[in-house]
Amino acid sequence: xxxxxxxxxxxxxxxxxxxxxxxxxxxxxxxxxxxxxxxxxxxxxxxxxxxxxxxxxxxxxxxxxxxxxxxxxxxxxxxxxxxxxxxxxxxxxxxxxxxxxxxxxxxxxxxxxxxxxxxxxxxxxxxxxxxxxxxxxxxx
Numbered sequence: 221x222x223x224x225x226x227x228x229x230x231x232x233x234x235x236x237x238x239x240x241x242x243x244x245x246x247x248x249x250x251x252x253x254x255x256x257x258x259x260x261x262x263x264x265x266x267x268x269x270x271x272x273x274x275x276x277x278x279x280x281x282x283x284x285x286x287x288x289x290x291x292x293x294x295x296x297x298x299x300x301x302x303x304x305x306x307x308x309x310x311x312x313x314x315x316x317x318x319x320x321x322x323x324x325x326x327x328x329x330x331x332x333x334x335x336x337x338x339x340x341x342x343x344x345x346x347x348x349x350x351x352x353x354x355x356x357x358x359x360x
Contacts, residue, residue, distance in 0.1 A: 238274035239306030240321055245286065249302060249322040250334030250355075254288035257299065257323060275301050276308060277342035278349065283323065299323040300352060302337070302345045316342065316360065324352055 240246060240259055248254040261282040262273040275281050283299045285292050302324055307317035318340065325333040330351060337355045346353035353359065 236276060237306055237308040238276040238279070239304040239308065240276065240281070240301055241272040241274040243272065244321060246283070246299075246301070246321040246323045248285075248288070248299075248325060249338045250324045250332060251336050251338075252325045252332075252334040253292045254285045254297075254325060256287040257283035257285050257297075257325075260284050260296070276344070277301050277304050278344040278347070280326075281323065283325075297325050297333075298328060299325050300345060300349050302341045302352065302356075303339065304342070318342070318360075326352075 303318040303322040340358040341356040
């Protein structure tokens with residue numbers, strides 16, 4: 221009997237190291253008022269039982285704001301991962317890693333909540349989210 225493989229949302233992410241999993245704290249790299257956030261979910265990622273869902277540069281995540289102004293603290297929001305500390309390999313063979321894990325808060329329609337993005341942005345995030353690429357000063 222032949223066993224069939226199940227291909228889900230992970231198929232498009234095959235072969236790259238997702239470095240931010242559920243529970244990871246990340247720096248908020250925009251001027252929306254939030255300073256630090258914790259990842260609580262990665263929509264569209266199905267995993268094995270008791271395995272934490274993971275995200276990498278360019279992936280959308282759901283976060284809760286842990287540090288920031290009183291208006292944004294304790295809020296649930298959507299965000300996009302723009303930097304990841306864990307090294308990951310690109311298809312051309314180069315390895316990329318950043319000095320921190322960083323996200324940008326977005327609305328449900330994909331527009332950023334802030335008007336500027338601090339620090340470099342991974343090319344994977346810039347290609348997938350053109351509205352974030354417009355605000356970025358450096359794309360690596």
